[in-house]
Amino acid sequence: xxxxxxxxxxxxxxxxxxxxxxxxxxxxxxxxxxxxxxxxxxxxxxxxxxxxxxxxxxxxxxxxxxxxxxxxxxxxxxxxxxxxxxxxxxxxxxxxxxxxxxxxxxxxxxxxxxxxxxxxxxxxxxxxxxxxxxxxxxxxxxxxxxxxxxxxxxxxxxxxxxxxxxxxxxxxxxxxxxxxxxxxxxxxxxxxxxxxxxxxxxxxxxxxxxxxxxxxxxxxxxxxxxxxxxxxxxxxxxxxxxxxxxxxxxxxxxxxxxxxxxxxxxxxxxxxxxxxxxxxxxxxxxxxxx
Amino acid sequence: xxxxxxxxxxxxxxxxxxxxxxxxxxxxxxxxxxxxxxxxxxxxxxxxxxxxxxxxxxxxxxxxxxxxxxxxxxxxxxxxxxxxxxxxxxxxxxxxxxxxxxxxxxxxxxxxxxxxxxxxxxxxxxxxxxxxxxxxxxxxxxxxxxxxxxxxxxxxxxxxxxxxxxxxxxxxxxxxxxxxxxxxxxxxxxxxxxxxxxxxxxxxxxxxxxxxxxxxxxxxxxxxxxxxxxxxxxxxxxxxxxxxxxxxxxxxxxxxxxxxxxxxxxxxxxxxxxxxxxxxxxx
Numbered sequence: 001x002x003x004x005x006x007x008x009x010x011x012x013x014x015x016x017x018x019x020x021x022x023x024x025x026x027x028x029x030x031x032x033x034x035x036x037x038x039x040x041x042x043x044x045x046x047x048x049x050x051x052x053x054x055x056x057x058x059x060x061x062x063x064x065x066x067x068x069x070x071x072x073x074x075x076x077x078x079x080x081x082x083x084x085x086x087x088x089x090x091x092x093x094x095x096x097x098x099x100x101x102x103x104x105x106x107x108x109x110x111x112x113x114x115x116x117x118x119x120x121x122x123x124x125x126x127x128x129x130x131x132x133x134x135x136x137x138x139x140x141x142x143x144x145x146x147x148x149x150x151x152x153x154x155x156x157x158x159x160x161x162x163x164x165x166x167x168x169x170x171x172x173x174x175x176x177x178x179x180x181x182x183x184x185x186x187x188x189x190x191x192x193x194x195x196x197x198x199x200x201x202x203x204x205x206x207x208x209x210x211x212x213x214x215x216x217x218x219x220x221x222x223x224x225x226x227x228x229x230x231x232x233x234x235x236x237x238x239x240x241x242x243x244x245x246x247x248x249x250x251x252x253x254x255x256x257x258x259x260x261x262x263x264x265x266x267x268x269x270x271x272x273x274x275x276x277x278x279x280x281x282x283x284x285x286x287x288x289x290x
Numbered sequence: 291x292x293x294x295x296x297x298x299x300x301x302x303x304x305x306x307x308x309x310x311x312x313x314x315x316x317x318x319x320x321x322x323x324x325x326x327x328x329x330x331x332x333x334x335x336x337x338x339x340x341x342x343x344x345x346x347x348x349x350x351x352x353x354x355x356x357x358x359x360x361x362x363x364x365x366x367x368x369x370x371x372x373x374x375x376x377x378x379x380x381x382x383x384x385x386x387x388x389x390x391x392x393x394x395x396x397x398x399x400x401x402x403x404x405x406x407x408x409x410x411x412x413x414x415x416x417x418x419x420x421x422x423x424x425x426x427x428x429x430x431x432x433x434x435x436x437x438x439x440x441x442x443x444x445x446x447x448x449x450x451x452x453x454x455x456x457x458x459x460x461x462x463x464x465x466x467x468x469x470x471x472x473x474x475x476x477x478x479x480x481x482x483x484x485x486x487x488x489x490x491x492x493x494x495x496x497x498x499x500x501x502x503x504x505x506x507x508x509x510x511x512x513x514x515x516x517x518x519x520x521x522x523x524x525x526x527x528x529x530x531x532x533x534x535x536x537x538x539x540x541x542x543x544x545x546x547x548x549x550x551x552x553x554x555x556x557x558x559x560x561x562x563x564x565x566x567x568x569x570x571x572x573x
Binding site for chain 2: 057060062083084087088091092094096098099100101102103104105107108111112113114115116117118119120121124125128144145146157160161164
């Protein structure tokens with residue numbers, strides 16, 4: 001474990017250009033410097049094409065920076081000798097649940113990562129059991145993946161990643177293709193991993209409600225980090241976010257509009273529970289609220 | 291809308307669990323025994339030898355406790371071809387295929403030349419076909435696809451070490467194929483429905499309309515292939531993210547146990563094959 005002051009993953013002035021080097025490629029990242037610390041739950045939001053997914057793929061050496069460096073626990077991701085360490089430290093779940101399961105049986109898919117790491121068989125068994133327990137998929141361990149729902153497949157994918165015992169879990173829009181129920185189950189699993197297992201979560205998402213659950217929100221725009229802070233502070237900047245083509249959570253939107261009608265109502269509310277509570281406090285005793 | 295439910299027809303690995311002795315065999319030994327028996331079927335040209343093999347295979351089917359009709363179910367679609375083949379062999383075959391025996395002409399007219407040898411060939415090849423089909427069905431009905439792939443991988447592992455034979459890669463390819471066949475069936479179903487809902491013509495059904503039907507399939511196949519390629523790229527990324535760097539240094543979750551039973555089973559198969567092949571069957 002890294003000491004609290006030392007980040008697990010650190011990006012320094014990362015630029016990434018897709019396409020021909022030197023020629024006119026697409027510059028997806030234009031100088032990103034960020035640090036992720038142990039136990040954090042970070043959400044990365046940004047409009048399409050802002051470089052979120054490119055950023056994510058830099059965190060475990062799937063992509064290498066054109067300029068700048070990425071350090072994972074002190075390993076530079078440019079060094080192929082450390083890719084195994086880097087990728088087992090930073091696990092990654094992708095968007096499409098159908099394109100990341102390899103095996104024809106759930107438990108063997110979960111074992112794929114640790115098998116690649118050469119984990120001895122007894123421990124392998126224990127890790128698979130543990131991972132399936134965490135994502136609550138024990139009952140499906142002998143099923144073929146194509147008979148599972150999207151949310152279940154995505155939980156199996158998470159199990160396959162955490163069976164490698166990573167310290168950081170990167171979710172690259174892992175809930176984008178799921179129905180609301182599947183999304184809820186996946187988010188619950190992720191919350192659990194963050195709270196109980198102390199796993200660092202970096203979640204790239206289009207859903208602002210999801211971002212509101214994080215401790216920290218990073219906003220990307222045109223390949224750069226434009227905002228970085230606790231969700232309350234970030235979502236307070238409604239106009240700026242909307243200028244970048246981003247929304248705030250519906251609840252925050254509602255609170256902001258209430259604030260416009262009644263300045264006593266705070267504009268930076270993040271959840272429905274909070275909204276109800278605030279409403280009760282602010283308007284307690286008032287006969288006519290609006 | 292039945293014609294669009296493609297998934298129903300995808301039957302990879304029709305495993306029928308009965309927990310019999312045959313089911314419980316170590317897949318490595320089962321595959322080896324299977325190969326030995328297939329060899330015996332291929333090289334037996336006599337009536338009696340084939341009869342013995344047929345009895346042996348039916349015996350194995352009873353031992354597996356899989357209903358015989360399941361094992362034979364693959365036979366019906368092949369029947370017309372089988373009959374045509376037999377007819378051609380009987381009517382046209384002349385050279386002596388069982389060397390040393392004399393062929394008597396039964397019937398001769400224009401190019402048709404029917405001999406006893408042709409009749410024998412027809413009967414023996416039909417028997418061989420049935421035997422091979424039963425053997426393959428028996429293997430797939432009693433072995434799960436994962437057992438099969440693990441069996442293939444372990445069986446060829448020594449070859450990988452000695453001659454760099456890609457056993458691990460082969461097994462991985464088979465696994466990924468089996469994993470994605472239902473996914474692609476689902477995708478094709480979606481594409482077909484999308485095209486039909488926009489007025490695509492699936493082509494009139496009927497004889498001698500192959501070209502039209504094939505052409506009607508093209509708008510379905512192109513998106514399917516593009517989707518497959520895109521998915522393959524995503525899969526590679528996902529595998530790399532999970533530290534896949536080839537077969538070296540990997541461990542395995544599934545352990546294969548071989549017992550004395552497996553050795554005995556293989557021994558019996560070899561013995562049976564040797565008997566059938568070496569005994570000079572009178573006819």
